[in-house]
Amino acid sequence: MTAAIDIQHLSLRRSLGWRKPEVNVLNDLCLRVPEGAVVGLVGRNGAGKTSLIRCLVGLELPSAGTSRLLGEDSRTLSADTLERLGYGPQSPELLGWLDGHAHLRKFATGYRRYDVERAHRIARQLDLPMHTAAAKLSLGDQQKLSVLLALAHDPNLLILDEPVASLDPLARREFMRALFAEHDDGERARTVLLSSHLLSDLSRVVSHVAFLHEGRVQLFGAWDELSEHLRAWPCPTQPEPGLAGLVHWSAALRQAVVDVRQWAGPTSELQAMDMDGLFEALNA
Ligand SMILES: Nc1ncnc2c1ncn2[C@@H]1O[C@H](COP(=O)(O)OP(=O)(O)OP(=O)(O)O)[C@@H](O)[C@H]1O
Incomplete structure (x- = not known):
């Protein structure tokens, strides 16, 4: 089966402080995610989840190895592939003075598959206040808006870094349900990679789980x-x-x-x- 994400011997070296020697925060990491899989990336704080995700979407350059998304090298993703990719960072990157509607309007211009009806349906499912400026939203709602922007153009591959970290336990469950109710619309399989350090968030949501430890995939398999x-x-x-x-x-x-x-x-x-x-x- 084709891999939507194909990571081969990826390493990332970083100094963890001033004058400290560089260490491998990602360490010869290999992972192949089949198309259509919903993968939970789990690991303790500092295991390397965010570093891996940033390398995957091309925001960090690995020191060695390669990763490919939808068949293309992460370092040189084409406009076509970027259009098929949705990414929600760990800390929402929003324009504080714009509300949800304005974010969607701004965002929609870059994507041919953006569908305003669909975006509003997801916003309702996420119970997101769309008329409030982003800076005045709670952190949890900012996180929801960030995920909405990652989803609004109906991507083939969705990568979310700790999407529920700021949500309360009840909101976490509702959020996951809404996220995957949308995913189950039956049109085509979307591949999803979402990181968490809580397995309970992922139960009944993911098809596969990758356990990350000290920058390596320790175990990967179907849940x-x-x-x-x-x-x-x-x-x-x-x-x-x-x-x-x-x-x-x-x-x-x-x-x-x-x-x-x-x-x-x-x-x-x-x-x-x-x-x-x-x-x-x-x-x-
Ligand atoms: N900007 C940075 N500069 C230097 N070191 C960093 C930086 N960001 C992360 N690190 C280090 O890289 C390692 C991996 O961190 P990373 O944030 O990828 O882990 P994580 O699994 O996402 O952790 P968490 O669950 O706490 O978000 C850690 O040792 C961390 O201290």
């Missing part, structure tokens, strides 16, 4: 498959690295994560694990 096939195995000492079915071993938890499809070890000790347990085990 249902990971939930079905991964188990915790109590294991006080580090198992041999090549052990079939071994996904990860955590010294802190004295526990391994194993994939039962390849696992040849003892099965009586395996314990079920949910996604939060998996996230904890991968990051402990």
Whole structure:
């Protein structure tokens, strides 16, 4: 299947402070996202989610490796591909004196597929006050407006960095529902990548999940498959690295994560694990 996002050995080096040596904040990262997948990019603070997303949309230049969006190199995206791409940054970049309608009017000029009816429908679904100047919106509503602008031209690929970080728990659920009610309009599959550090935000929304840790993709797979096939195995000492079915071993938890499809070890000790347990085990 064609990859909507194809990342090969991407590294990004940065100095984390004045006179501090450069370190890899992205580290030989590889990921292929199939067309139509809705991918949750999860990781702890500082794991590299924003850095990765900024490299993907061409706002940062990687130190090594490549990434391609809809078949084009992120560093040289053409106007045609930019028109098929929607991006919502972690901090909304809005014009404070313009309200939602004015933002949409300004934005619409650059996109052939922009549909005013559709944009207003999404605004209603998001419960967004469209007549208020952006500077007077709450941070949560600013975030919603930023997402609306990323969606209004019906992109084939939507990339959102922490779209619900400023929303309260109830608004988070409503927001995700509205976002994907719109996505389910059945016309064609849209690929979505959205970052979060809360798995609960992504449950029942994403088809796939990519766990990011220290600038690498530690694990990527279909949500249902990971939930079905991964188990915790109590294991006080580090198992041999090549052990079939071994996904990860955590010294802190004295526990391994194993994939039962390849696992040849003892099965009586395996314990079920949910996604939060998996996230904890991968990051402990
Ligand atoms: N502008 C910057 N200059 C220097 N270092 C930075 C800058 N932005 C981020 N970093 C560092 O890069 C690493 C990755 O940060 P990044 O923001 O990509 O992580 P994240 O997973 O998005 O985190 P969060 O969940 O907190 O948003 C961190 O070590 C961070 O301190």
